[in-house]
Amino acid sequence: MPELRVGERQWSVAAGSNLLDALNQNGVSVPYSCRAGSCHACLVQCVQGLPSDSRPDALSAEQRQQGWRLACQCSVIEDLQVHTFDPLQDGRPAEVAAVDWLSANVLRLRLITQRPLRYGAGQHLVLWAGNVARPYSLASLPDEDRFLEFHLDCRQPGEFSDAARQLQIGDTLGLGELRGGALHYDADWHTRPLWLLAAGTGLGPLFGVLREALRQDHQGAIRVIHLAHDADEHYLAKPLQAMAAGRENLTVELWTPAELPQALAQLRLVSRQTLALLCGGPDSVDAFARRLYLAGLPRNQLLADVFLPRG
Template sequence: MPELRVGARQWSVAAGSNLLDALNRNGVAVPYSCRAGSCHACLVQCVQGLPSDSRPDALTADQRQQGWRLACQCQVVEDLQVHTFDPQQDGRPAQVAAVDWLSNSVLRLRLTPERPLRYSAGQHLVLWAGNVARPYSLASLPEEDRFLEFHLDCRQPGEFSDAARLLKIGDGIRLGELRGGALHYDVDWNTRPLWLMAAGTGLGPLFGILREALRQDHQGAIRVIHLAHDADEHYLAKPLQAMAANRANLSVELWTPAELPAALAQLRLVSRQTQALLCGAPDSVDAFARRLYLAGLPRNQLLADVFLPRG
């Protein structure tokens, strides 16, 4: 049986064991969220030996060269020494700049990093509150904001959201890995219709992308659609409507689940050059995507970032 070692601890595990499970079941607390290789919360560094990796494409060549792996995607097949991600040692320090409620269930968290962070609208970042980690999409825009902004869905209890509720201005927090998701704005889209379709806090990264498109003076029509579980949860309705009032090419639509079937049925493409960006829970993103494909949108003109539930 392979031996697994972390610091001074060492124990035997069955060959083929999932690395994340082997660590957590033996008292080495490695955070995780999606268990699909997307969130990067379970990043660990292999110091000696290598596991079998089912998602070698999930990390950069430099990261893999340094031994970093996503524990949820690895199986222990030989003796392995692992260094787990230490937010105090490996993370970037930041301070809470603001924490406030945008609705009954959406908490806005603004952080000021100790050193400037280079990122683009649509990317996401692993946040550490103590030993609790969770990946969140950035809602801020680096060219305009001096802080990092995140929109946290707090409808359901969760370790990170519960910790975030207690944060105060000036509290310290650590930043993990910055990750480029599927969502971004491309200046080559400047004259094309741009549809931004979000469910829940999937609006966060699309809000940043919208601001980037406007900063780049996007000339095509921009259609923003937000699906919320009730009318009170359209948490960015006022800023979106204010932006639309000043831009003739920007329209905003606010949907609820009761309105969803009829609203989807009436979707029509005004141009096959439309570029669509989708973000939110899997069911909502799937519903958006299916309707767009039926309406004739080419598959290579749809980008989606799915917020996977904790597995």
């Protein structure tokens, strides 16, 4: 049986054991979110030995050369010594600059780093509060906002959201890996119709994409749709409506689940050149995507980031 070692601890595991499970089930706490190789919360470094890796494409060549692997995607096949990710040593520290509620369930977190972080609208970061990590999309805009902004859905209890509720200005969090998902703004889209469809806090990264489009003086029509659990949870309604008030090419629609079937049925493409960016939970993104495909949107003109439930 292969031996697994972390620091001074060492134990035997069955050959072929999932590395994430082998660590967590033996008292070495490694966070995770999606277990699909997307969130990168379970990053570990292999100091000696290598596991079998089902997602070698998930990390850069430089990261792999340094021994970093995603524990959820690895199986233990030989003796292995592992270093677990330390967000302050292996990542970078960030200070809480502001924490406030945008609605009854959406907590806005603003962080400042000592060294500027190069990122693009729509990307996401792994945030660490102590030993708890969770990936969150950036709602801020590089070069304009001096802080990193995140919108946290706190409707359900969770280790990170529970910790976030207790944060105070001046507290330190750790930042893990910066990741680029599907969401972004391309200058080549300048004159094309742009639809941004969000559910819940999926609005956060699309708010950044919208601001990027406006900063680049997007000339095509922009349609923003936000699906919230109820009317009180349209947490960016006022800033969105203020933006739309001064721009003829920007419209904002606020939907609730009761209105969703009829609203989806009425979606019609104004142009085959339309681009659609979707973000939110799996059910909402799937509902948006199916209706857009039925309306004739080509699949390569739809970009989506899905917020997967933990587990």
